Amino acid sequence: MPxxxxxxxxxxxxxxxxxxxxxxxxxxxxxxxxxxxxxMKAEDTPLARKVRAIMEQxxxxxxxxxxxxxxxxxxxxxxxxxxxxxxxxxxxEQADALARLLGEMFGAELDVAFLLDVPEEEILRRIGQxxxxxxxxxxxxxxxxxxxxxxxxxxxxxxEYYRDRDKLVEVDGARPVExxxxxxxxxxxxxxxxxx
Ligand code: AMP
Numbered sequence: 001m002p003x004x005x006x007x008x009x010x011x012x013x014x015x016x017x018x019x020x021x022x023x024x025x026x027x028x029x030x031x032x033x034x035x036x037x038x039x040m041k042a043e044d045t046p047l048a049r050k051v052r053a054i055m056e057q058x059x060x061x062x063x064x065x066x067x068x069x070x071x072x073x074x075x076x077x078x079x080x081x082x083x084x085x086x087x088x089x090x091x092x093e094q095a096d097a098l099a100r101l102l103g104e105m106f107g108a109e110l111d112v113a114f115l116l117d118v119p120e121e122e123i124l125r126r127i128g129q130x131x132x133x134x135x136x137x138x139x140x141x142x143x144x145x146x147x148x149x150x151x152x153x154x155x156x157x158x159x160e161y162y163r164d165r166d167k168l169v170e171v172d173g174a175r176p177v178e179x180x181x182x183x184x185x186x187x188x189x190x191x192x193x194x195x196x
Contacts, residue, residue, distance in 0.1 A: 005082070005084045006162070018114075026084075033066055037061060051065075059146070066090075067093075085098070091158075113167045114170075
């Protein structure tokens with residue numbers, strides 16, 4: 001049985017790091033729409049310029065474009081084994097689309113939505129640090145704030161969305177990376193245990 005996992009949490013919650021670790025451990029793809037959009041930014045096309053402008057504002061790329069990109073990605077064979085989604089979905093429309101795509105393409109449904117819970121002050125501290133280390137263009141002052149606002153307004157409603165559907169598993173994200181990975185793996189164990 002394939003296992004499909006969503007990582008939820010504000011920018012700076014460490015969901016990217018955890019998603020990569022889980023993908024490696026279980027040998028399934030890590031699907032980061034942020035990485036996919038960043039890869040596009042290097043291109044010099046009208047669409048790439050539009051995406052770049054949106055990212056630099058800390059806003060969200062339109063649902064239609066994001067969903068289409070994920071739909072294409074799900075067409076690749078590796079996804080049949082499962083996937084760890086990181087930074088997708090970010091709106092309820094995207095969450096509906098993900099459920100629909102998993103059903104139509106694989107006859108599957110999402111298994112778990114992990115929420116990495118990190119207190120607001122800790123998030124702001126981490127993002128500031130990352131901006132200094134990586135020099136990410138979208139991590140500078142004002143943009144950091146806007147991305148956080150965007151999360152609160154457009155993505156945080158997914159917490160209730162997945163809680164209502166019995167998919168939400170909350171994890172304390174204000175701990176060392178290794179401890180969090182261990183808990184996520186323990187929670188995923190039932191989904192990777194083959195039963196005949
Ligand atoms: P991330 O690396 O996930 O923080 O994403 C970086 C930026 O890419 C975000 O601030 C958005 O501008 C854009 N982005 C990434 N994923 C999505 C998504 N699922 N929907 C809309 N925009 C996205």
